[in-house]
Amino acid sequence: MNxxxxxxxxxxxxxxxxLALQSIEEQTEKPDExxxxxxxxxGETERFLSGYESNHFTFRYLxxxxxxxxxxxxxxxxxxxxxxxxxxxDDDDTWEPxxxxxxxxxxxxxxxxxxxxxxxxxxxxxxxxxxxxxxxATIKGNLYPKxxxxxxxxxxxxxxxxxEVFQATGGFDHNLPAMQxxxxxxxxxxxxxxxxxxxxxxxxxxxKNAANQISGKSENHxxxxxxxxDKYRKVLEGKSSTLQRRFxxxxxxxxxxxxxxxxxxxxxxxxLKSFYxxxxxxxxxxLLPPFLLAFISLFQPGRRN
Numbered sequence: 001m002n003x004x005x006x007x008x009x010x011x012x013x014x015x016x017x018x019l020a021l022q023s024i025e026e027q028t029e030k031p032d033e034x035x036x037x038x039x040x041x042x043g044e045t046e047r048f049l050s051g052y053e054s055n056h057f058t059f060r061y062l063x064x065x066x067x068x069x070x071x072x073x074x075x076x077x078x079x080x081x082x083x084x085x086x087x088x089x090d091d092d093d094t095w096e097p098x099x100x101x102x103x104x105x106x107x108x109x110x111x112x113x114x115x116x117x118x119x120x121x122x123x124x125x126x127x128x129x130x131x132x133x134x135x136x137a138t139i140k141g142n143l144y145p146k147x148x149x150x151x152x153x154x155x156x157x158x159x160x161x162x163x164e165v166f167q168a169t170g171g172f173d174h175n176l177p178a179m180q181x182x183x184x185x186x187x188x189x190x191x192x193x194x195x196x197x198x199x200x201x202x203x204x205x206x207x208k209n210a211a212n213q214i215s216g217k218s219e220n221h222x223x224x225x226x227x228x229x230d231k232y233r234k235v236l237e238g239k240s241s242t243l244q245r246r247f248x249x250x251x252x253x254x255x256x257x258x259x260x261x262x263x264x265x266x267x268x269x270x271x272l273k274s275f276y277x278x279x280x281x282x283x284x285x286x287l288l289p290p291f292l293l294a295f296i297s298l299f300q301p302g303r304r305n
Contacts, residue, residue: 002104004031004160005083006057009073010091011039014048019128021052023094023203029101030056031087037077040067071172071180074156078166086161092125092205093157099201103160106195114165114192115185118158118201124208135204137196144189145239148232148247151182151254153194158202159185165192178224179254186232218259218266225251242278249278256286 006024010017017036024034034057038045041063049061062080064073070090078086085107089095103116119137123130139152146152153159159181169187172180188194228251236244256270267286275283 002085003033003083004085004087004100004104005033005035005078005081006031006087006089007074007077007081008034008036008089008091009039009070009077010036010045011067011070012042012045013091014042014045017045017048017091019094020089020091021054023096024089025054025056026097027095027100028097029104031083031100033058033060033082035059035077035081036061037073038063039070039073041065069174071174071176075171075174078163078171081163084163086163086166088156088159090155090157093155094128094203094205095157096121096199096201096203098199099197100160102197102199102201106197107160107162110193110195112193113195114162115153115188116160116195116197117153118197118199120154120158120202120204121200122204122206125205126208128203128205131203134200136200137198140195141193142189143194144186145243147186147189148236148239148243150246150250151179151185153185154181155202155204156181157204161188162192176224176227177220178258179221179228179251180224182254183228183231218255218263221255221258225255245277249274249276249280249283252277253280253283253286256283260286 008017008020021034024031034054036049038049038061046063052059062076064076074088085104087100099118103118106116107113117137120135121131122133122135124132135154139146143152165188168191169184171184173183174180176183229248232247236247252270253274256267256274260267271283271286274280
């Protein structure tokens with residue numbers, strides 16, 4: 001069971017897509033298939049894709065005429081993929097050369113593992129070579145219901161998942177405007193054991209200018225937070241009160257972090273809500289203005305986010 005399909009959703013960013021594809025070409029162990037899913041019409045991207053060839057893997061692309069979002073594109077790619085292992089790569093992220101090899105090793109070590117993830121090297125879009133902080137992969141095993149405490153697994157680009165597990169969950173919930181990855185990991189953890197490769201194999205890109213960070217749109221995160229609370233309300237009613245509080249605290253913290261650089265005063269109330277539901281140092285740190293928090297972070301390169 002080594003057939004690997006890589007799925008890349010993309011939208012009007014052929015110059016970034018090229019970098020993502022190059023990082024796959026440079027893998028020490030190549031995938032069997034790479035599928036790019038164009039989310040919406042884009043002549044420049046289509047011209048690039050129609051001329052793209054690889055000597056290392058089967059390359060295909062699909063088109064969605066009218067944009068329906070990255071998670072719809074990921075689900076469509078997974079539906080059409082042929083691999084037993086699905087890996088997702090956002091078009092503005094890249095992989096380190098050992099990503100595929102090290103994650104496949106984890107599946108071979110334990111047949112009960114259905115999802116493997118990696119740590120992240122966080123970089124700005126203005127300089128992808130300079131790592132501004134590292135986010136390690138630390139938690140593994142049977143993570144349900146512990147996964148409700150926080151998104152321990154992280155970005156979609158870091159994950160390899162067995163097709164059977166992905167299909168059993170129903171895939172990404174494209175009704176969610178944000179936090180779709182975390183929502184899927186909750187459902188995966190309910191069904192399978194999780195491992196990590198103990199490496200930093202994903203170069204995760206954030207915008208230097210906070211106003212340009214798509215994932216930092218406050219209205220999307222606010223709607224997603226309300227949606228998730230409703231979606232898992234009945235599930236969590238049967239869990240401990242501490243787990244319920246930690247779930248709410250982590251989601252308010254996530255919202256606060258998402259908008260902190262762009263709208264500090266808006267983020268304050270969510271930092272306070274996070275601390276109210278479950279006191280934590282991260283919520284306290286987000287009470288600081290962005291420039292001061294950024295300065296402090298320079299001396300904590302290995303901290304989790």
